[in-house]
Each structure stands twice: as structure tokens, then as C-alpha cells.
Amino acid sequence: MSFTQALKARWSSSNSLVCVGLDPEPAKFPKRFAGDDDAVFAFCRDIADATAEYACAFKPQIAHFAALSAEDALQRLIAHLHEKHPGVPVILDAKRGDIGSTAQQYAREAFDRYAADAVTANPYLGRDSVQPFLDRADRGVVILCRTSNPGAGDLQDLMVDGRPLYQRVAEKVANEWNTQGNCALVVGATWPEQLREVRAIIGDMPILVPGVGAQGGDAEAVVRNASTQDGTGLLVSSSRAILYASSGEDYADAAARAACALRDMINAAR
Numbered sequence: 382m383s384f385t386q387a388l389k390a391r392w393s394s395s396n397s398l399v400c401v402g403l404d405p406e407p408a409k410f411p412k413r414f415a416g417d418d419d420a421v422f423a424f425c426r427d428i429a430d431a432t433a434e435y436a437c438a439f440k441p442q443i444a445h446f447a448a449l450s451a452e453d454a455l456q457r458l459i460a461h462l463h464e465k466h467p468g469v470p471v472i473l474d475a476k477r478g479d480i481g482s483t484a485q486q487y488a489r490e491a492f493d494r495y496a497a498d499a500v501t502a503n504p505y506l507g508r509d510s511v512q513p514f515l516d517r518a519d520r521g522v523v524i525l526c527r528t529s530n531p532g533a534g535d536l537q538d539l540m541v542d543g544r545p546l547y548q549r550v551a552e553k554v555a556n557e558w559n560t561q562g563n564c565a566l567v568v569g570a571t572w573p574e575q576l577r578e579v580r581a582i583i584g585d586m587p588i589l590v591p592g593v594g595a596q597g598g599d600a601e602a603v604v605r606n607a608s609t610q611d612g613t614g615l616l617v618s619s620s621r622a623i624l625y626a627s628s629g630e631d632y633a634d635a636a637a638r639a640a641c642a643l644r645d646m647i648n649a650a651r
């Protein structure tokens with residue numbers, strides 16, 4: 382089954398558009414993890430297990446593991462997600478992009494080493510830098526379009542032949558790069574108007590939407606502006622607001638409540 386098919390099946394079976402982000406920050410972990418050599422894996426596993434029923438996908442962010450020399454924990458975490466929560470796609474947020482020979486190694490890293498179902502990629506080196514990901518028809522490529530951060534417009538809004546660059550990226554991916562049907566785009570929840578514009582360009586292609594929760598994006602506006610006709614098409618991603626909903630012993634239950642509340646808020650707007 383392709384990434385897009387798996388995502389559609391999961392949207393349906395979970396009745397949720399929530400993507401649970403896994404960005405471990407040990408300083409924010411509950412006290413019980415102090416001194417635990419396996420804290421990164423154990424904390425993320427507990428959160429994932431508690432939130433899975435509300436999740437259409439999981440999104441581990443690779444820098445949050447690599448900075449801690451916890452690549453092994455990331456590998457075991459993704460294996461755990463596949464084993465314990467089959468059918469829930471795992472998107473490795475790595476924002477890769479490089480010349481072709483290096484991009485091939487990034488594709489092997491994401492899909493073979495980590496066994497991710499999809500990976501985020503940066504389009505700014507052009508098609509050959511993304512091709513090794515596109516070639517893996519059974520996996521997804523989630524391409525940065527209009528990112529959630531305050532400086533997103535510095536480059537992404539530059540006008541190219543009368544339209545902002547992020548719209549050119551959306552056109553390019555939808556019309557030229559998505560030949561295998563395995564592409565998706567990243568557009569931040571912090572930019573509802575741009576979400577609407579991108580949806581008009583790309584049809585039903587999935588959009589990964591970070592920026593609700595800690596970054597203040599409005600989940601209801603995201604759904605109003607960018608869901609597809611059948612009320613899906615979105616992975617509304619939240620990391621810190623779910624992961625660190627409580628620093629006490631109830632951390633997993635609090636994460637589940639936060640994920641459930643986000644799902645319900647989104648569903649009320651669908």
C-alpha cells in the first residue's frame with residue numbers, strides 16, 4: 382500500500398486529522414525519567430501509545446533525536462510504532478535536500494534505516510535533489526511549501542513571474558513532481574490564507590500542517606481553508622502542546638486528552 386493510500390485508510394479508521402509530533406526534550410520530561418538511559422525512547426513510546434487512537438499519523442523530528450545522540454532510540458521508536466500501531470503512517474521530519482548522490486543516501490536513511498513511511502524534504506535544490514525520494518513509490522515525500530515560522534515569507538513570498546515562490550513550489554510539485562502520486566506539501570497553520578491558496582492549486586494532495594498548539598495556529602481556520610471536499614486532506618500536526626501537556630505523573634493521560642481535544646476541535650469544523 383502506498384503512503385497516500387495508507388493515509389486515506391487511517392483518516393477513515395481513526396476519524397482524525399491529528400498528526401502527533403514526537404520532539405523529545407529531556408529537560409521537559411517528568412521526574413520519573415531522571416537518570417534513565419533510555420528516557421528518550423520510553424517517553425516517546427508512552428506518548429505514542431497513549432495518543433495513537435487519536436492520531437492519523439506520527440511525526441518524529443530527527444534533530445530532536447540526533448542532537449541527543451539518540452538515533453538508536455529513534456530507530457527503535459519507529460519499529461515500535463509499526464509493530465504496536467500498524468496502519469498509522471510515520472513521517473520522519475528531516476527536511477532533507479542535497480545533490481542527487483547525497484539525496485540517495487538521505488532516502489536510504491529515511492526509508493531503509495529508519496523505515497519511515499514518508500519524509501519531509503526541502504525543494505530548493507530542485508527536482509534532482511528530491512528524485513531519490515520520489516522514486517520510492519511506496520513511500521511519501523512531504524515537500525516544504527509555506528513553512529509555519531515567522532520568517533517563512535523572507536524567501537517563500539518572493540515573486541516569481543507574478544506569483545509568490547511558495548505557489549510556484551505548489552504548482553511544480555502538483556503538476557510535475559507528483560508523477561507517482563506520493564507527494565504531499567507542508568504549509569503552516571499560522572498562514573490560513575496561504576493554506577487556502579495552496580489547496581486551490583494542488584487539488585486533493587495531502588497537506589502536513591504544523592503550527593497549531595505551541596505556535597498559535599488556528600486549527601478551525603486550517604480546516605475551513607484547506608480540507609478537501611470529503612473533509613480530509615490534512616495532517617494537522619502538534620508536538621509540544623501534546624508531548625508536554627503535563628510534566629507530572631499523568632503525562633501520558635494529559636497527552637491523550639490534548640490529542641483528543643485537538644481531534645474534536647478539528648472534527649467540529651469539518
Ligand SMILES: O=c1ccn([C@@H]2O[C@H](COP(=O)(O)O)[C@@H](O)[C@H]2O)c(=O)[nH]1
Binds near residue numbers: 619
Ligand atoms: O513549517 C514547519 C515545518 C515543520 N515544523 C516542525 O513541526 C513541529 C512543530 O512543533 P510544535 O511543538 O507543534 O510547534 C516541529 O517538529 C517543527 O520542526 C514546523 O513547526 N513548521
